[in-house]
Amino acid sequence: MPQTPGLRPIAKTHPDETRINNRRLLLQEIFDRGPVSRADASRTTGLGRATVSDITAGLLAEGLVVESGQGASTGGKPPTLVELDPAGRFTVAVDLSRHPIEAALLNLRGRIVATAAGKTLDPTGSEVLEETHRVIGELVGEATAPALGIGIGVPGAVAQDGRVVLSEQLEWTDIDLRDQLEDVYGLPTYIASDAEAAAVAEFGRTSSDPVLRMLYVKVDDRVAVGIITSARLNRTPIRGGDLTHLTMAGWDDPCGCGRTGCLGTRLSMIQILGPDYIDMTTEGRNRLAAETTPRVDEAARYLGSALAPVVMALDIDKVVVGGQLARWFSVSENVATGIESYGGWAPEVTVSHLGPSAVVLGAAAMVLSGELGVVWG
Numbered sequence: 001m002p003q004t005p006g007l008r009p010i011a012k013t014h015p016d017e018t019r020i021n022n023r024r025l026l027l028q029e030i031f032d033r034g035p036v037s038r039a040d041a042s043r044t045t046g047l048g049r050a051t052v053s054d055i056t057a058g059l060l061a062e063g064l065v066v067e068s069g070q071g072a073s074t075g076g077k078p079p080t081l082v083e084l085d086p087a088g089r090f091t092v093a094v095d096l097s098r099h100p101i102e103a104a105l106l107n108l109r110g111r112i113v114a115t116a117a118g119k120t121l122d123p124t125g126s127e128v129l130e131e132t133h134r135v136i137g138e139l140v141g142e143a144t145a146p147a148l149g150i151g152i153g154v155p156g157a158v159a160q161d162g163r164v165v166l167s168e169q170l171e172w173t174d175i176d177l178r179d180q181l182e183d184v185y186g187l188p189t190y191i192a193s194d195a196e197a198a199a200v201a202e203f204g205r206t207s208s209d210p211v212l213r214m215l216y217v218k219v220d221d222r223v224a225v226g227i228i229t230s231a232r233l234n235r236t237p238i239r240g241g242d243l244t245h246l247t248m249a250g251w252d253d254p255c256g257c258g259r260t261g262c263l264g265t266r267l268s269m270i271q272i273l274g275p276d277y278i279d280m281t282t283e284g285r286n287r288l289a290a291e292t293t294p295r296v297d298e299a300a301r302y303l304g305s306a307l308a309p310v311v312m313a314l315d316i317d318k319v320v321v322g323g324q325l326a327r328w329f330s331v332s333e334n335v336a337t338g339i340e341s342y343g344g345w346a347p348e349v350t351v352s353h354l355g356p357s358a359v360v361l362g363a364a365a366m367v368l369s370g371e372l373g374v375v376w377g
């Protein structure tokens, strides 16, 4: 049973632990460098030839890898190569933060092979569950191989046991989402906040340099944060929180929560672009975005100042801005200015390039790392 989103539980000492670790090591090697011969895999992983052959036989039987022709001969019989079968398993990923909700079916390479969307623009309460079941059912039906699991990104606070503690957007309080979905589909299910899921996607795909501590901030209806503090993604807990109602000293704009001066009052896209934003098309949002650049630049500097204490305290190496705010090119510069004005320095700040798929990509990556112990490089 999965424990922490995206985390391969660091198990108690277990007789099978070495075998599980060896399998993970070899599978990651095949993910990263396949097609590869067993001899080469043995050399690069440091695993014995017999161990590699044995694990490979298991992976072939499970349908995760396939034999794919022959490599160059080094004198004797040419070696048979082994590579990942991208269609060997599928993952269903759902982004409940979108309007309407969006879901995707991904292959083992992390490529989106099918998508599904909810029918209601802003579902709440039990409507969200109905829509979630509908999109999952639709995509599971399209999979041509067994599903590895389900990954969900939720706009709100998610507990370690997969319960959604609170989601303002979905009007959910204490929803036992993981257990409910596992009961229905019989598939391992990983739940995280949308920002945590997007952080996983961003961390896995866009770091050219080794980033140890990354803060991902997703700004759209809310201001949500996902933090990864280890280079070993499949061993690290992902943490996150919500800064929407962080009260800023000296601010007095009234907030929907009843208080004044919340960060969300100047940062959420509704505040920046106006209330019609939710119902706008992507094209309309982009057009409006261009017209509102000065307000967005100001908002990005506020965001930087709000993030500064977190960045300083955790010694963050890289800040990635995602969500709707990532549409503006000037955002990274202004967030950096905001951080620097409070902290005296700023780490590298970039905007996410994964676009609106970040949450589903990350939710699928959580399943992959949880179930197979591997990450997309």
Ligand SMILES: [Zn+2]
Binding pocket: 244, 245, 255, 256, 257, 258, 259, 262, 264
């Ligand atoms: Zn508030």
